[in-house]
Amino acid sequence: xGKVANxxxxxxxxxxxxPLLANRRAQGGPAEKPLNGxxxxxxxGGTGCVASSSRDVREAxxxxxxxxxxxEDIRVITTGCHGFCAKGPLVVVYPQxxxxxxxxxxxxxxxxxxxxxxKQILEDLVYxxxxxxxRFPVYHEIPFYRHQLRLSLxxxxxxxxxxxxxxxxxxxxxxxxxxLTQMSPREVIExxxxxxxxxxxxxxxxxxxxxxxxxxSPIRPKYLVCNADEGDxxxxxxxxxxxxxxxxxxxxxxxxxxxxxxxxxxxYCRAEYPLAIQRIKIALAQAYEYGFLGENxxxxxxxxxxYLREGAGAFVCGEETxxxxxIEGRRGEPRPRPPFPSVSGLWSKPTNVNNVxxxxxxxxxxxNGAEWFRGFGTPNSPGTATxxxxxxxxxxxxxxVPMGITLRxxxxxxxxxxxxxxxxxxxxxxxxxxxxxxxxxxxxxxxFDSLVQAGATMGSGGMIVVDEDTCMxxxxxxxLTFASAESCGKCVPCRIGGRRLLEVxxxxxxxxxxxxxxxxxxxxxxxxxxxxLCALGQLTPGPVVASLRFFxxxxxxxxxxxxxxxxxxxxxxxxxxxxxxxxxxxxxxxxCPAGAISGEKRQVHYIDPNICERCGICIEVCKFDxxxxx
Amino acid sequence: xxxxxxxxxxxDLKPLLEIIDEYKNQRGAVIPVLQRTQETYGYLPKxxxxxxxxxxxxxxxRLQGVATFYAQFHLKRRGRHLIRVCDGTACxxxxxxxxxxxxxxxLELKAGGSSPDYKYSLEIVYCVGSCGLAPVVIVDDxxxxxxxxDKLVRQLKRIED
Numbered sequence: 001x002g003k004v005a006n007x008x009x010x011x012x013x014x015x016x017x018x019p020l021l022a023n024r025r026a027q028g029g030p031a032e033k034p035l036n037g038x039x040x041x042x043x044x045g046g047t048g049c050v051a052s053s054s055r056d057v058r059e060a061x062x063x064x065x066x067x068x069x070x071x072e073d074i075r076v077i078t079t080g081c082h083g084f085c086a087k088g089p090l091v092v093v094y095p096q097x098x099x100x101x102x103x104x105x106x107x108x109x110x111x112x113x114x115x116x117x118x119k120q121i122l123e124d125l126v127y128x129x130x131x132x133x134x135r136f137p138v139y140h141e142i143p144f145y146r147h148q149l150r151l152s153l154x155x156x157x158x159x160x161x162x163x164x165x166x167x168x169x170x171x172x173x174x175x176x177x178x179x180l181t182q183m184s185p186r187e188v189i190e191x192x193x194x195x196x197x198x199x200x201x202x203x204x205x206x207x208x209x210x211x212x213x214x215x216x217s218p219i220r221p222k223y224l225v226c227n228a229d230e231g232d233x234x235x236x237x238x239x240x241x242x243x244x245x246x247x248x249x250x251x252x253x254x255x256x257x258x259x260x261x262x263x264x265x266x267x268y269c270r271a272e273y274p275l276a277i278q279r280i281k282i283a284l285a286q287a288y289e290y291g292f293l294g295e296n297x298x299x300x301x302x303x304x305x306x307y308l309r310e311g312a313g314a315f316v317c318g319e320e321t322x323x324x325x326x327i328e329g330r331r332g333e334p335r336p337r338p339p340f341p342s343v344s345g346l347w348s349k350p351t352n353v354n355n356v357x358x359x360x361x362x363x364x365x366x367x368n369g370a371e372w373f374r375g376f377g378t379p380n381s382p383g384t385a386t387x388x389x390x391x392x393x394x395x396x397x398x399x400x401v402p403m404g405i406t407l408r409x410x411x412x413x414x415x416x417x418x419x420x421x422x423x424x425x426x427x428x429x430x431x432x433x434x435x436x437x438x439x440x441x442x443x444x445x446x447x448f449d450s451l452v453q454a455g456a457t458m459g460s461g462g463m464i465v466v467d468e469d470t471c472m473x474x475x476x477x478x479x480l481t482f483a484s485a486e487s488c489g490k491c492v493p494c495r496i497g498g499r500r501l502l503e504v505x506x507x508x509x510x511x512x513x514x515x516x517x518x519x520x521x522x523x524x525x526x527x528x529x530x531x532x533l534c535a536l537g538q539l540t541p542g543p544v545v546a547s548l549r550f551f552x553x554x555x556x557x558x559x560x561x562x563x564x565x566x567x568x569x570x571x572x573x574x575x576x577x578x579x580x581x582x583x584x585x586x587x588x589x590x591x592c593p594a595g596a597i598s599g600e601k602r603q604v605h606y607i608d609p610n611i612c613e614r615c616g617i618c619i620e621v622c623k624f625d626x627x628x629x630x
Numbered sequence: 631x632x633x634x635x636x637x638x639x640x641x642d643l644k645p646l647l648e649i650i651d652e653y654k655n656q657r658g659a660v661i662p663v664l665q666r667t668q669e670t671y672g673y674l675p676k677x678x679x680x681x682x683x684x685x686x687x688x689x690x691x692r693l694q695g696v697a698t699f700y701a702q703f704h705l706k707r708r709g710r711h712l713i714r715v716c717d718g719t720a721c722x723x724x725x726x727x728x729x730x731x732x733x734x735x736x737l738e739l740k741a742g743g744s745s746p747d748y749k750y751s752l753e754i755v756y757c758v759g760s761c762g763l764a765p766v767v768i769v770d771d772x773x774x775x776x777x778x779x780d781k782l783v784r785q786l787k788r789i790e791d
Binding site: 047048050051052085086088231232233234235236271272274309310311312313314315326327328329330331332333347388390391392396397462464466470478479482488615 | 660695722723
């Protein structure tokens, strides 16, 4: 393939690429012309599905298709993440748009003979609603997808992320063409400003204004950085986009580079995402091959390069000044702001830093206009929010919803509620630097400002649901353990404050809490928030403060009654045999790793609380529900 | 994590020199060079760091600073097979701690260390982004989802060198 020299030849490539997607249609979108009797089988190649052996399914399908001599009629395509990771490996058959869940390699012959040839739906592979037991064969009719609005994720799971032509067939690189040939850099910035797009990394700064500051600086060269150092536990939005639609991010970066007058861009991706890194590398090579990167892009005279940098395992590098230090080859320690990177960033040059999702949305905004984008979401937070929904929820996965939707709608309509009929307790947004919200706050609309007002944060998109079995002290302690371990150690409030806070929480969960500990938590948290150098230190107390605010009685029960209401904290619980239920089968005694259980055959057993390690194995192995926690 | 440089037996510097050559004129090459070095040797041996320091004209103290800052870098020899147990939120809730205990017990090692025969190393990592499959263990580069303690140990013991 030669370089795409101008807008006309991009049109040409587009028309040639359209047939590739003729069988597939966007969710809820109009059906495009079907190819004569031909089928596309899409296999999810996201990290989740690959881990559940989607590659084996692919091989098995290829073998079966080959055996039946159908290679000409059926194409097997590996796509990015569909978001429904817990149900993986996922297979979608087009043109019927049938979604099969948890497909095994051994299902391949049936899929070929029944669905691809016989046009019959395999009921047992179709998604079944956990409560109503209703089956949903059609992809976009599944409740998990029906309530979504996919802008950032519009190509994820639909196109082959390793084939630039499929991206172009979705009008890929048209926004770049429009920006470079029909718009001045100022006009591009105006459109992004008018769209009201706010940074999807979590802080929600208005993207257009950030670009403007960088653009106005007289200092050259200027740089552009894509923050793909997605480090929050429980978050995988950026990874899925980079794996499923890497070109959208590249296109957004090139447009941003044109708008602010940058010469080069860096993608800083965490090394823990090998598949995302591989897909970025492929996408970069293709973009250079087609001439969307490099010299004189689309004949416009604008030149731009993008380099990939792999992180080296430091959570703090998600903070922009630490990230820049890391690209420069130094320890990833933050520095005080101002000056902000827009003024003095990489190698002290003006640098625009945005999140993966922010860049990914730019092409569609340029192509469809600011008004189009403002048509979604709320006036102050236009567009959509992408969340990685996880924890104690039925539909674990990746979702994209219009801003302004309530937490309740996300958790119950999309998420399918809490498993095993348990009660909802809290939802944590913003990851280890965010906060939790209780059941009373379920009707809070999800947008940048409302979440902050309610006591949590938008964050970059982790959403963790916990049920009644979760102890909020333990939950807060978990995040604090993570965040304080990731403190870079440069500033004192964060380094020492996190430690001290953790000590207090450990004390409380061990049953050694003191009445003044709650004041101590508030005191340390306030100081960390006000005196820490960067967001990591300022927000580390967030989960503790939020859980103390909404679940204070639970903290008090730990301290005053020496009880853990959720029966989780090991220092505050004892395991006991329920004598009426115990048959003396000896199973628990044999399985106890600590040797804490005594008792003869057919005699009621006894657990010695002084030896018991509270590991819970005995409860798991007991067939008679004869062990309880007090 | 190890905070001092180990004394090491002599290593073959040839592949290292090739890496350094490739990045010689690039800005901010330190981390990519260290990453490639570790890919080649499995860890960052002291003689390699000395060589990088000399050829890229970066004080050894600064290299040491960078190498100890990032969790990815290892200054100690590691096992031939790397077991990483995810202790991210979702995995933690679904029993990651139990997986760690079982592996430690059965393979005679501690988290962060290696088995006496250097066959295995065990690490605890935070969120690998496969929360839908929790609890997750990554054995070398293979992701094992919904890991069960006994089955996992059997799988690990079956790995051949």
